[in-house]
Amino acid sequence: MTGADVVVAVMSGNFTQRGEPTILDKWTRAKLALQNGVDLVVELPIFNAVEPAHLFARGALMLLSELQVCDVVFGAEHPDWDFAAMVQAERHFSSSEFHRYNATFATQFNQELQTVTGHQLTSSNDILAFAYEKAKQQLGLSLNLLPLQRRGNDYHDQRIEGRLASATAIRTAVVKHRSLEQAVPSSTAKALQHVSQVPSWARLYPLLRNHLIQAPVEELGSYYEVAEGLEYRMKEAASRHLSFDGFNRAVKSKRYTYARLLRAYLYTLLEMTKEEVRTHQQRPYLRVLGFTTRGQAYLHAIKKQVSIPLVTNVNQDLRDHDLALDYRAGKLYQLFNGAEQDLKHAPWRIAVKE
Amino acid sequence: MTGADVVVAVMSGNFTQRGEPTILDKWTRAKLALQNGVDLVVELPIFNAVEPAHLFARGALMLLSELQVCDVVFGAEHPDWDFAAMVQAERHFSSSEFHRYNATFATQFNQELQTVTGHQLTSSNDILAFAYEKAKQQLGLSLNLLPLQRRGNDYHDQRIEGRLASATAIRTAVVKHRSLEQAVPSSTAKALQHVSQVPSWARLYPLLRNHLIQAPVEELGSYYEVAEGLEYRMKEAASRHLSFDGFNRAVKSKRYTYARLLRAYLYTLLEMTKEEVRTHQQRPYLRVLGFTTRGQAYLHAIKKQVSIPLVTNVNQDLRDHDLALDYRAGKLYQLFNGAEQDLKHAPWRIAVKE
Numbered sequence: 001m002t003g004a005d006v007v008v009a010v011m012s013g014n015f016t017q018r019g020e021p022t023i024l025d026k027w028t029r030a031k032l033a034l035q036n037g038v039d040l041v042v043e044l045p046i047f048n049a050v051e052p053a054h055l056f057a058r059g060a061l062m063l064l065s066e067l068q069v070c071d072v073v074f075g076a077e078h079p080d081w082d083f084a085a086m087v088q089a090e091r092h093f094s095s096s097e098f099h100r101y102n103a104t105f106a107t108q109f110n111q112e113l114q115t116v117t118g119h120q121l122t123s124s125n126d127i128l129a130f131a132y133e134k135a136k137q138q139l140g141l142s143l144n145l146l147p148l149q150r151r152g153n154d155y156h157d158q159r160i161e162g163r164l165a166s167a168t169a170i171r172t173a174v175v176k177h178r179s180l181e182q183a184v185p186s187s188t189a190k191a192l193q194h195v196s197q198v199p200s201w202a203r204l205y206p207l208l209r210n211h212l213i214q215a216p217v218e219e220l221g222s223y224y225e226v227a228e229g230l231e232y233r234m235k236e237a238a239s240r241h242l243s244f245d246g247f248n249r250a251v252k253s254k255r256y257t258y259a260r261l262l263r264a265y266l267y268t269l270l271e272m273t274k275e276e277v278r279t280h281q282q283r284p285y286l287r288v289l290g291f292t293t294r295g296q297a298y299l300h301a302i303k304k305q306v307s308i309p310l311v312t313n314v315n316q317d318l319r320d321h322d323l324a325l326d327y328r329a330g331k332l333y334q335l336f337n338g339a340e341q342d343l344k345h346a347p348w349r350i351a352v353k354e
Numbered sequence: 355m356t357g358a359d360v361v362v363a364v365m366s367g368n369f370t371q372r373g374e375p376t377i378l379d380k381w382t383r384a385k386l387a388l389q390n391g392v393d394l395v396v397e398l399p400i401f402n403a404v405e406p407a408h409l410f411a412r413g414a415l416m417l418l419s420e421l422q423v424c425d426v427v428f429g430a431e432h433p434d435w436d437f438a439a440m441v442q443a444e445r446h447f448s449s450s451e452f453h454r455y456n457a458t459f460a461t462q463f464n465q466e467l468q469t470v471t472g473h474q475l476t477s478s479n480d481i482l483a484f485a486y487e488k489a490k491q492q493l494g495l496s497l498n499l500l501p502l503q504r505r506g507n508d509y510h511d512q513r514i515e516g517r518l519a520s521a522t523a524i525r526t527a528v529v530k531h532r533s534l535e536q537a538v539p540s541s542t543a544k545a546l547q548h549v550s551q552v553p554s555w556a557r558l559y560p561l562l563r564n565h566l567i568q569a570p571v572e573e574l575g576s577y578y579e580v581a582e583g584l585e586y587r588m589k590e591a592a593s594r595h596l597s598f599d600g601f602n603r604a605v606k607s608k609r610y611t612y613a614r615l616l617r618a619y620l621y622t623l624l625e626m627t628k629e630e631v632r633t634h635q636q637r638p639y640l641r642v643l644g645f646t647t648r649g650q651a652y653l654h655a656i657k658k659q660v661s662i663p664l665v666t667n668v669n670q671d672l673r674d675h676d677l678a679l680d681y682r683a684g685k686l687y688q689l690f691n692g693a694e695q696d697l698k699h700a701p702w703r704i705a706v707k708e
Binding site for chain 2: 206207210211213214215239242269270271272328331332334335338
């Protein structure tokens with residue numbers, strides 16, 4: 001599509017944007033990407049990956065820009081929409097309108113957008129496409145944004161039909177041990193077959209529940225994404241519910257989406273304060289998870305133009321300082337698969353057949 | 355032995371003095387006690403129960419004294435020793451001697467005691483007998499202390515032989531599904547048969563590990579029983595070990611006994627600070643778990659002489675204030691058996707055949 005010499009992927013680590021643990025850990029997923037056409041994989045740090053769309057997009061574009069990438073390709077439900085015009089339209093909205101208490105932020109925003117542009121951002125990838133465009137404008141980047149038509153299933157579809165499947169459909173197939181070979185590369189299908197128990201919030205809940213019960217409510221209120229009384233709701237629900245589903249339903253209100261709540265639970269479990277997350281967001285880095293020989297050559301060629309730290313190995317200093325949040329998230333994830341996620345992990349180096 | 359009209363038991367809640375979760379919860383154990391000769395069961399609060407012998411003994415005697423008890427009976431390996439004289443001898447020890455870094459406190463204390471009295475306090479129940487005598491003297495109580503010869507197995511014995519078995523032997527029999535009917539009342543044997551998985555630190559460890567990794571080391575250092583750099587040792591060991599046994603061995607040093615460490619782990623998991631525990635220790639209460647009709651009549655007769663709060667039901671105010679530590683410990687224990695431990699739990703009321 002772009003005639004690219006090198007393909008770079010920015011990938012979330014061990015937790016998704018929606019606050020869920022990934023089925024395969026970041027090393028497994030990076031290797032699969034390298035085996036299937038990507039030349040360089042960098043990790044989107046948790047403080048950008050587990051975030052609402054606008055911060056997720058901002059973090060990703062900033063890293064791609066540092067890597068001197070020209071073209072950014074991503075899926076969208078409506079690639080033909082004029083996202084740049086939608087971003088312009090948004091500037092005219094009054095931010096005070098977004099604080100009504102009886103609807104989620106997304107719902108309110110869409111009502112406004114419909115009035116002005118005739119479109120609603122209700123599909124997950126359209127929302128991200130909008131966020132990329134907005135981040136590009138805000139950061140003043142000269143990247144080309146190339147939305148690509150998503151085909152086949154919708155993001156939220158549960159069933160695999162044909163060769164193109166949504167992430168949700170693939171996840172469901174893994175959980176229910178259904179065949180997914182038609183929808184993913186064979187190396188991915190093989191890796192997914194080895195997952196005996198799919199990482200889930202149900203398994204993390206005993207840890208979250210105990211911390212919510214034992215920690216002072218003021219401390220809970222200091223965590224990133226926890227505010228406006230959510231700390232009280234979570235504490236009370238934890239005290240009453242032994243199952244994650246019961247807890248999650250008890251915390252849910254019209255005000256927050258489930259994705260927003262899962263992110264709040266995750267930051268609570270990681271005991272990451274607002275201050276801590278914001279401090280780390282000011283100090284970005286490029287964490288390399290792997291490359292092909294071609295990707296390695298590219299990285300070598302551009303590295304003098306990279307203005308932020310390039311991390312290929314996590315030493316004790318990085319563990320305790322710049323990379324502390326990713327390290328801590330990796331230690332939580334280790335509960336699922338037992339594998340160390342950061343220390344003593346050199347990037348993958350994969351030979352590609354030319 | 356004492357010709358008592360009424361038998362009162364002070365019982366630890368859901369965690370033992372050595373920092374282990376109990377096999378049966380406090381309500382089950384209280385009921386068994388009432389079915390087997392005890393008339394009134396009160397709970398020793400966690401801030402006295404999960405403590406070194408001297409604070410354990412102090413808390414228990416104080417509660418028994420409030421309940422106007424005359425005679426206190428307990429087992430000892432050497433009931434014939436003059437514990438009062440040993441307590442006198444201890445006063446001459448210089449406390450500065452107990453701070454050498456290459457031996458546990460208990461070892462150092464015993465070396466001194468051997469020199470002066472010719473005895474060593476190495477058996478668990480002798481240590482408690484000494485502690486009861488010391489607490490009695492310090493609190494100026496007029497109770498009669500009646501040490502009773504422990505017979506049959508030693509406390510630490512692993513095997514049940516004959517009708518008298520140690521707690522360790524009974525615990526081992528439960529874990530290994532061995533017969534224990536000869537050593538416990540039939541109601542107890544029945545209750546133990548229903549335990550499908552014995553509560554253990556192995557099951558609590560994922561919760562402890564995550565908190566040790568995520569919390570700032572300064573916060574860990576603020577917890578009760580955590581001091582002198584133990585917070586750093588625990589944090590480092592948690593980061594390296596996925597199994598409780600590996601973690602526990604990594605933290606162990608000559609300076610601390612395993613019981614001392616388990617107590618530190620428990621207070622860490624309960625996120626209870628030194629200040630919080632000491633504040634609660636200043637505000638004792640009598641928490642009634644159950645009585646026979648005889649015990650209830652006794653309680654009614656003496657209640658005007660009781661100078662501390664008598665708690666028969668935990669309301670929201672008690673949950674959040676005076677009884678907060680026991681409540682939180684109960685919520686942790688609930689992981690094992692799913693049963694609420696404090697709210698909506700009236701004391702057992704058991705009819706006894708006269």
